Amino acid sequence: MARANTPTSSRPGRSLLVLLAIFVILGATAVIQGASSVKLGLDLRGGTSVTLQPRIVAGQKGKVTSAAIDQAVAIIRQRVNSLGVAESEVTATGSGTNRQIVISVPGDTGRRIVQLVGQTAELRFRQVLVEGAPGLAPAPSASPSPSPSTSASVSATPTPTAKKGKSAPHAAGTASPSPSTSPNPTVGPSVSPTATPPTTATSLPADVTPAMVAKYNALDCTKLINRQGGGGDDPNLPLVSCDRNGTAKYILSKAEVLGSEIKSASAVLDQTGGGGWMVLLNFNGAGTTAFANVTSRVVGLAAPQNQVAIVLDGLVVSAPRIISAITAGSAQITGNFTQTDSSDLANVLKYGALPLAFDSGEVQQISPTLGADQLHAGLLAGAIGLFLVLLYSLLYYRGLGLVSVGSLAIAGGLTYLFTLVLGKTIGFTLTLAGIAGLIVSIGITADSFIVFFERLRDEVREGKTLRSAVETGWVRARHTIIVADAVSLIASVLLYFFAVGGVRGFAFTLGLTTMIDLLIVFTFTKPLVTLLVRTKFYGGGHPLSGLSPDRLGAKTSMVRAPSTAQSSVQEA
Amino acid sequence: MSRSGTLGSKLYRGEISIDFIGKRRRWYAFSGALIVISAIALSFQGLHLGIEFKGGASFSVKQAGVTVAAAQEAIASTGIKTEVITQTIGTDKVQVQTGVITTAESQMIQDALAAKFNVNSNSIDTQLVGPSWGADITHKALYGLFAFLFVVVLFLSLAFEPKMAIAAIIAVVHDLLITVGIYALVGFDVTPATVIGFLTILGYSLYDTVVVFDKVRENTRGLTGGSRMTYSQAANHAINQTLVRSMNTSLIALLPVASILFVGAGLLGAGTLKDLSLALFVGLATGTYSSIFVATPILASLHEREPAMQALSRRVASKGNQGTKANGETDAVLVETKARSSQTSSAPRNQPKRKNKKKR
Numbered sequence: 067m068a069r070a071n072t073p074t075s076s077r078p079g080r081s082l083l084v085l086l087a088i089f090v091i092l093g094a095t096a097v098i099q100g101a102s103s104v105k106l107g108l109d110l111r112g113g114t115s116v117t118l119q120p121r122i123v124a125g126q127k128g129k130v131t132s133a134a135i136d137q138a139v140a141i142i143r144q145r146v147n148s149l150g151v152a153e154s155e156v157t158a159t160g161s162g163t164n165r166q167i168v169i170s171v172p173g174d175t176g177r178r179i180v181q182l183v184g185q186t187a188e189l190r191f192r193q194v195l196v197e198g199a200p201g202l203a204p205a206p207s208a209s210p211s212p213s214p215s216t217s218a219s220v221s222a223t224p225t226p227t228a229k230k231g232k233s234a235p236h237a238a239g240t241a242s243p244s245p246s247t248s249p250n251p252t253v254g255p256s257v258s259p260t261a262t263p264p265t266t267a268t269s270l271p272a273d274v275t276p277a278m279v280a281k282y283n284a285l286d287c288t289k290l291i292n293r294q295g296g297g298g299d300d301p302n303l304p305l306v307s308c309d310r311n312g313t314a315k316y317i318l319s320k321a322e323v324l325g326s327e328i329k330s331a332s333a334v335l336d337q338t339g340g341g342g343w344m345v346l347l348n349f350n351g352a353g354t355t356a357f358a359n360v361t362s363r364v365v366g367l368a369a370p371q372n373q374v375a376i377v378l379d380g381l382v383v384s385a386p387r388i389i390s391a392i393t394a395g396s397a398q399i400t401g402n403f404t405q406t407d408s409s410d411l412a413n414v415l416k417y418g419a420l421p422l423a424f425d426s427g428e429v430q431q432i433s434p435t436l437g438a439d440q441l442h443a444g445l446l447a448g449a450i451g452l453f454l455v456l457l458y459s460l461l462y463y464r465g466l467g468l469v470s471v472g473s474l475a476i477a478g479g480l481t482y483l484f485t486l487v488l489g490k491t492i493g494f495t496l497t498l499a500g501i502a503g504l505i506v507s508i509g510i511t512a513d514s515f516i517v518f519f520e521r522l523r524d525e526v527r528e529g530k531t532l533r534s535a536v537e538t539g540w541v542r543a544r545h546t547i548i549v550a551d552a553v554s555l556i557a558s559v560l561l562y563f564f565a566v567g568g569v570r571g572f573a574f575t576l577g578l579t580t581m582i583d584l585l586i587v588f589t590f591t592k593p594l595v596t597l598l599v600r601t602k603f604y605g606g607g608h609p610l611s612g613l614s615p616d617r618l619g620a621k622t623s624m625v626r627a628p629s630t631a632q633s634s635v636q637e638a
Numbered sequence: 639m640s641r642s643g644t645l646g647s648k649l650y651r652g653e654i655s656i657d658f659i660g661k662r663r664r665w666y667a668f669s670g671a672l673i674v675i676s677a678i679a680l681s682f683q684g685l686h687l688g689i690e691f692k693g694g695a696s697f698s699v700k701q702a703g704v705t706v707a708a709a710q711e712a713i714a715s716t717g718i719k720t721e722v723i724t725q726t727i728g729t730d731k732v733q734v735q736t737g738v739i740t741t742a743e744s745q746m747i748q749d750a751l752a753a754k755f756n757v758n759s760n761s762i763d764t765q766l767v768g769p770s771w772g773a774d775i776t777h778k779a780l781y782g783l784f785a786f787l788f789v790v791v792l793f794l795s796l797a798f799e800p801k802m803a804i805a806a807i808i809a810v811v812h813d814l815l816i817t818v819g820i821y822a823l824v825g826f827d828v829t830p831a832t833v834i835g836f837l838t839i840l841g842y843s844l845y846d847t848v849v850v851f852d853k854v855r856e857n858t859r860g861l862t863g864g865s866r867m868t869y870s871q872a873a874n875h876a877i878n879q880t881l882v883r884s885m886n887t888s889l890i891a892l893l894p895v896a897s898i899l900f901v902g903a904g905l906l907g908a909g910t911l912k913d914l915s916l917a918l919f920v921g922l923a924t925g926t927y928s929s930i931f932v933a934t935p936i937l938a939s940l941h942e943r944e945p946a947m948q949a950l951s952r953r954v955a956s957k958g959n960q961g962t963k964a965n966g967e968t969d970a971v972l973v974e975t976k977a978r979s980s981q982t983s984s985a986p987r988n989q990p991k992r993k994n995k996k997k998r
Contacts, residue, residue: 572831
């Protein structure tokens with residue numbers, strides 16, 4: 067009891083000043099930064115988020131390295147920025163090589179984002195060795211339904227002589243009657259899928275192994291699952307692959323020209339041909355040479371080996387026939403593109419291929435309507451939860467309940483300022499899970515007040531005066547609160563590092579509010595109680611103060627004479 | 639307040655004392671039974687995993703007049719063969735869940751639904767989860783769990799003592815097993831939000847345990863020097879003293895969680911809010927139970943094995959009326975504890991408490 071008279075923490079004014087200073091600093095920071103509203107996550111305002119998981123590709127040298135992920139983030143960021151949507155974000159979460167790339171784009175961009183970022187964009191030019199109908203059974207003759215598919219042309223832009231082609235239906239399998247309107251009758255339908263089974267083909271190129279033929283025969287390109295692409299194909303090996311629309315399948319040579327040999331790419335409207343959009347490529351020095359070599363080599367060969375396939379992420383975009391060697395260092399990719407398609411593809415090619423292949427782990431598309439609904443639900447739940455906690459505090463702790471109301475109000479204010487400032491400094495966004503974390507933290511914060519109040523009341527029961535009870539009770543409650551909050555903090559830090567996606571927001575707000583809780587208890591709740599017990603209402607043990615020794619059943623009270631107290635103990 | 643205030647003070651002074659520790663075998667048996675039921679439910683029924691874990695897609699359309707039949711028609715029209723679960727939420731929202739599909743297939747479904755219900759395909763809320771995603775987040779959650787348990791054991795060993803850390807962790811694992819069991823039994827959906835809820839429970843359950851243990855530590859300090867009460871009795875007294883506090887903290891923590899659960903499930907249907915708060919709600923209840931009925935009794939059991947504590951038990955026993963029974967065996971101590979706590983609020987029980995307090 068003697069210790070209670072010389073507490074070190076009995077300078078409530080100073081603690082409250084510290085809190086005020088923190089408030090002022092945070093408020094000023096928010097004003098200086100111009101942070102006026104909390105940044106809301108996509109699940110609260112609508113938008114698309116894509117989480118990409120790096121994948122180790124079999125047979126490829128490149129392991130998932132930290133540097134590769136960083137590079138991928140940079141490339142994806144350029145691609146996303148090319149959309150020009152404000153506040154788009156590309157981040158890597160997690161640590162080391164076990165990271166995911168999270169792309170979030172607000173608004174209605176939807177699937178365009180998914181296609182844009184997930185694409186590895188490994189562009190390769192490979193010579194066609196075998197071409198056939200997409201189905202499983204190698205049909206002996208050309209059935210009319212899988213009409214000539216690959217629509218495209220590669221040409222040296224300045225030399226329209228190399229131009230050829232026909233536009234084929236973009237959508238797979240629909241086989242809309244767009245007969246080949248080949249401008250050049252001498253060319254004819256270059257890629258007629260007469261589908262001579264490769265096993266019986268007359269002249270199989272030497273580097274087509276039986277294993278590849280078996281793989282080719284087993285490949286069913288009419289199935290979507292076999293047309294996922296994803297890249298990661300070894301440029302030094304031949305490739306068995308599908309047309310990306312599922313209209314043909316191919317055995318292709320090793321890559322002759324790589325996407326990295328592209329100097330620039332742009333979307334242009336085809337003025338000479340069908341008037342569709344296409345992507346114009348310009349090769350660098352090595353690319354020009356390589357492309358010239360392959361075009362001049364195949365130009366004299368028989369179909370289908372005089373075609374060069376443009377392979378994007380392991381799928382054939384087009385496989386035009388080469389009519390003359392192209393030495394000018396440029397090529398076009400056509401394929402019945404829309405303007406959006408072609409500019410996206412040009413952007414993707416321009417910024418380079420991703421150094422890794424990715425699985426799109428999770429794609430979430432939330433409309434602004436649902437976002438608003440979720441925000442309202444979260445706020446409503448928070449308001450109800452807060453109201454219930456306040457009500458309970460007031461009913462149970464009476465006057466002390468007012469202290470927890472005040473403390474929670476201060477905690478709320480601090481949390482708001484912190485989310486404002488952190489939104490600007492570290493890009494903290496409030497998600498639905500984050501709101502849940504905030505609401506849950508109301509309970510945790512109020513819990514530490516309860517621990518303190520109950521301790522205080524215990525001390526009063528021991529027969530201490532209120533003033534000394536506050537100090538001794540605080541010293542003991544302090545330890546409990548620190549340990550309990552430390553456990554909460556450990557939990558939130560670990561949750562933050564091990565959680566994926568939106569639930570990290572929960573861990574973050576939980577951790578943030580636990581720290582705010584500690585701050586409030588030390589700089590507000592305790593000093594306030596110290597000040598309050600100096601008042602008549604609290605210090606005098608008014609029945610409504612929540613500290614009435616009589617009501618608490620104290621052994622001794624300031625009112626009673628010591629002898630009464632003694633006798634009451636002996637009775638017990 | 640006054641009534642519970644009085645109850646609180648009676649509990650505090652030991653005038654009312656509930657024998658938690660003496661009857662520990664009963665609680666162990668109860669918890670053991672719950673864990674066995676959980677294990678059976680888990681192995682026979684398994685957990686109902688959300689699409690985040692098994693992979694798949696979910697689409698929801700908000701439009702007046704949506705029906706399950708129309709949505710199923712739209713899916714069937716795409717010709718994609720996958721398991722489809724369709725349900726309506728409220729009157730103007732329909733949700734379709736499918737198995738693992740590709741991005742392209744997901745877009746076909748999106749288009750089909752958009753056409754069927756005459757909405758913009760970008761206004762359809764979709765979630766597409768790859769098949770390997772679930773394994774990834776499961777691994778992460780497990781790493782998180784073990785890292786958490788390890789760090790907490792270390793921390794509590796330093797902040798309190800190793801035996802308290804062990805008892806606390808046993809209680810936490812107990813909570814986790816029972817919560818998972820309840821999920822298996824009832825068939826609630828398990829999503830990443832649920833997992834986060836589970837992991838948060840760990841922190842919560844420990845919060846409660848820490849409050850009780852802090853009091854136990856205070857009550858048992860310098861205990862071996864005297865011969866007034868055994869460790870079990872001191873610990874039991876601590877539980878009684880913190881009982882009101884435990885109930886208040888649990889109730890206060892439960893109120894906001896209940897409000898999230900109510901609003902989340904009522905307004906939004908399945909989703910982050912509901913999944914998270916349901917796991918918290920179930921976990922909080924078991925957490926409160928375990929800090930009183932599991933953690934502290936285990937702590938007492940661990941301590942009663944110490945030679946010093948057994949010697950103390952003998953001294954306490956020889957001082958009391960039932961001295962003949964004390965032979966230092968744990969079982970004997972158990973009987974002893976029961977016997978002593980049945981004598982309600984005897985003066986010697988109050989005395990050491992006060993002395994203890996005054997010492998510091």
